[in-house]
């Protein structure tokens with residue numbers, strides 16, 4: 531079945547489009563139109579909302595490896611899954627312009643968005659810079675917890691990315707080890723930013739169904755407080771990522787989601803497993819991230835200068851336990 535471009539493509543950011551001749555459901559679909567051509571390669575990952583492929587984009591005269599996240603966009607809402615998927619697609623449409631405008635070395639570069647029809651189904655393609663390594667969460671599952679210096683090294687980079695987003699009043703809303711992608715040299719990039727939103731838009735808005743409850747979420751997000759939430763919600767998630775790296779376990783590692791919700795409502799914080807001992811500086815850093823009142827939580831700029839994150843001048847990334 532030939533591809534057809536959607537009659538309402540997302541304006542202003544459609545920098546790449548599969549054209550009429552390709553068949554996107556083939557494993558090596560070849561898509562082209564007059565403006566830009568790209569070839570889909572192997573599947574490199576799966577998330578809750580879409581599949582991520584390696585692809586070769588061929589803009590005028592030069593080819594470039596990119597990653598393409600393909601998201602199915604349901605035409606009819608049949609069940610809760612379709613509802614979540616549709617809400618996700620609307621959210622992407624809302625933030626697409628915001629995402630392509632971001633430009634920072636610790637944030638995955640968004641290259642463009644488009645919608646097309648594949649076998650009568652609407653598909654959204656999200657084009658991104660390709661990151662050559664794995665997700666930080668995957669490395670933790672494969673290799674176990676990181677050394678303290680390696681954890682600090684990643685925290686510093688994540689904080690630089692967060693500081694950039696927060697200086698633009700963007701709430702990331704999806705910080706977890708699985709959303710941080712690593713290059714082979716250990717440099718890392720925040721990815722999966724489709725849940726992001728501007729701080730002033732969320733203020734006093736109700737909790738939206740695009741946001742699943744995740745153990746990384748701050749109390750004010752999980753508890754759906756009517757005053758809304760701010761960029762400080764990401765700082766709580768940052769504390770969760772630090773615990774993930776130092777312990778090798780997800781936040782609230784012993785609890786099902788329903789228990790996480792109950793414990794968060796009781797003003798509890800993610801526990802530290804008994805076999806792990808944190809230094810006083812690490813505990814102080816953690817406490818600054820896990821202040822229950824968001825106004826008392828540290829900012830990304832403040833945490834970036836925290837003495838806990840100091841590394842020796844000659845320190846270099848040589849692997850996860852170095």
Ligand SMILES: Nc1ncnc2c1ncn2[C@@H]1O[C@H](COP(=O)(O)OP(=O)(O)OP(=O)(O)O)[C@@H](O)[C@H]1O
Nearest residue numbers: 575576577578582597658659660661665708709722
């Ligand atoms: N730009 C990219 N470059 C290279 N690989 C990527 C890129 N984006 C995603 N991936 C791969 O695809 C996987 C799935 O990514 P995706 O963003 O869809 O979901 P996720 O962050 O794992 O989870 P969720 O969608 O549940 O939040 C990642 O773990 C990673 O392995």
